[in-house]
Amino acid sequence: MTTTAPDTAAAPDTTAAPDTAATSDTAATSDTATDPAVVFDRLRRHLSPKLALTGGFAGRGAVEAAGEGCRVTLSDGRTALDFGSYAVTLLGHRHPAVTAAVRAQLDTMPTATRSLANPVTAEAAARLSGYLGDVLPKVYFGLNGADVVEVAVKLARLATGRPRVLAVRGGFHGKSQGALALTHSPLYRRGLLGCEVDVVHVDAEDPAAVGRETAGGRVAAVVLEPVQGENGALPLPVGVLRQWCEDAARHGAFVIADEIQCGLRRCGERSVALADGLPVDAVLLGKPLGGGVVPLSALLCSERLYAPLAADPFLHSATFGGHPLSCAAVPAALDAIEELADHGRELAAQLDAALTGLHERHPDVVRAVPGRGLLRGLDCASPQAAGAMVLELAAAGLLVSPCLSRPTTVRLLPPLIGTAAELAEATAILDAALTATGRTLRTGGTG
Numbered sequence: 001m002t003t004t005a006p007d008t009a010a011a012p013d014t015t016a017a018p019d020t021a022a023t024s025d026t027a028a029t030s031d032t033a034t035d036p037a038v039v040f041d042r043l044r045r046h047l048s049p050k051l052a053l054t055g056g057f058a059g060r061g062a063v064e065a066a067g068e069g070c071r072v073t074l075s076d077g078r079t080a081l082d083f084g085s086y087a088v089t090l091l092g093h094r095h096p097a098v099t100a101a102v103r104a105q106l107d108t109m110p111t112a113t114r115s116l117a118n119p120v121t122a123e124a125a126a127r128l129s130g131y132l133g134d135v136l137p138k139v140y141f142g143l144n145g146a147d148v149v150e151v152a153v154k155l156a157r158l159a160t161g162r163p164r165v166l167a168v169r170g171g172f173h174g175k176s177q178g179a180l181a182l183t184h185s186p187l188y189r190r191g192l193l194g195c196e197v198d199v200v201h202v203d204a205e206d207p208a209a210v211g212r213e214t215a216g217g218r219v220a221a222v223v224l225e226p227v228q229g230e231n232g233a234l235p236l237p238v239g240v241l242r243q244w245c246e247d248a249a250r251h252g253a254f255v256i257a258d259e260i261q262c263g264l265r266r267c268g269e270r271s272v273a274l275a276d277g278l279p280v281d282a283v284l285l286g287k288p289l290g291g292g293v294v295p296l297s298a299l300l301c302s303e304r305l306y307a308p309l310a311a312d313p314f315l316h317s318a319t320f321g322g323h324p325l326s327c328a329a330v331p332a333a334l335d336a337i338e339e340l341a342d343h344g345r346e347l348a349a350q351l352d353a354a355l356t357g358l359h360e361r362h363p364d365v366v367r368a369v370p371g372r373g374l375l376r377g378l379d380c381a382s383p384q385a386a387g388a389m390v391l392e393l394a395a396a397g398l399l400v401s402p403c404l405s406r407p408t409t410v411r412l413l414p415p416l417i418g419t420a421a422e423l424a425e426a427t428a429i430l431d432a433a434l435t436a437t438g439r440t441l442r443t444g445g446t447g
Contacts, residue, residue: 058394067093090288098291105328124327138306141322145260146174156221170231210244214251226272229261232409233377260286267373291333296326340416383407
């Protein structure tokens with residue numbers, strides 16, 4: 001990280017009373033919008049004190065101010081490599097082609113009447129279907145991953161008339177009520193009496209699990225992530241998934257591949273499931289689909305799964321579904337992703353070699369380096385070690401993501417636009433952080 005602030009910069013005091021004279025929302029101007037004191041006070045008062053605390057430690061008292069390519073500039077002038085951002089910035093920050101497309105749409109018609117047909121939404125749907133080889137011709141647009149998880153499950157239940165859905169242990173599909181039922185970790189259901197969807201979670205090591213569950217004729221769909229991002233960047237066994245697809249089809253259940261995190265070349269392929277030869281009925285895309293500029297997600301599916309929505313297009317709708325400002329990003333984002341696909345494979349090979357070396361040098365801290373392509377993990381000796389790593393890396397100039405379902409793992413999500421030099425810089429930061437974490441573990445300070 002380029003350091004222009006002292007290393008001893010402290011996290012903001014989250015217990016202090018707000019200075020209303022200095023931080024009043026009505027008094028603040030654009031000059032104070034990125035003032036850390038203003039930002040952290042607003043976070044404490046209007047969002048959560050814990051967000052202020054964690055953000056303060058990660059930024060050493062500074063806040064994010066600007067993004068360009070692989071780097072984020074902080075309010076104190078330091079910069080950090082962004083290998084996190086929940087997998088959104090596959091094309092980095094403010095990719096010029098995507099920002100130009102969105103800006104042009106902003107200057108013409110950023111929203112839709114919902115009464116007239118919108119050509120931007122229609123083009124985005126056609127481009128997406130073609131991008132996956134037109135094998136899944138129907139498209140529904142949402143704004144985030146949970147949106148399209150919800151509609152996919154809803155359509156499967158309506159199309160089959162069946163109540164039950166199968167999901168996979170360790171999977172993560174969102175936190176809205178229906179999607180939350182599919183998410184395996186009970187952590188996010190704490191305090192809730194239940195979710196409306198009848199869900200059974202199956203083990204990815206059990207090839208016969210879907211056959212057993214679907215044999216009774218009550219299962220509408222199987223929802224799976226080919227690579228479980230929040231479960232430690234864990235690829236599921238392709239042989240098991242292929243058997244599940246066959247068993248589901250034999251018993252009339254749909255197979256929905258949630259590739260919101262692993263698709264769009266993040267793991268090397270346009271669609272991991274389709275590239276692995278899995279005969280899925282739907283692929284869910286999101287996160288980088290808006291080019292890292294606008295929020296967008298999409299369900300691509302078969303005619304049969306989409307049938308209820310084809311019969312009644314208002315059966316499931318949302319005010320901002322297919323929003324033209326977001327859909328304008330799709331052609332530019334897909335073109336940019338494809339232009340970088342070969343470079344992404346080279347970068348993934350370099351990343352694999354770097355992580356293997358780190359594993360060998362720090363076996364006391366790193367237990368494994370799972371993942372595929374540019375979705376990788378560092379599985380640490382303990383949740384405490386992983387948590388300390390995330391903060392230490394951020395302070396040193398490398399932003400990564402924790403894994404919500406596997407707290408021992410730190411997730412690395414480098415952009416396609418990354419260079420060999422930037423990857424070497426990230427590796428050096430990781431090496432130093434692992435050395436410090438190992439020293440702490442040996443002295444009993446963590447774990």
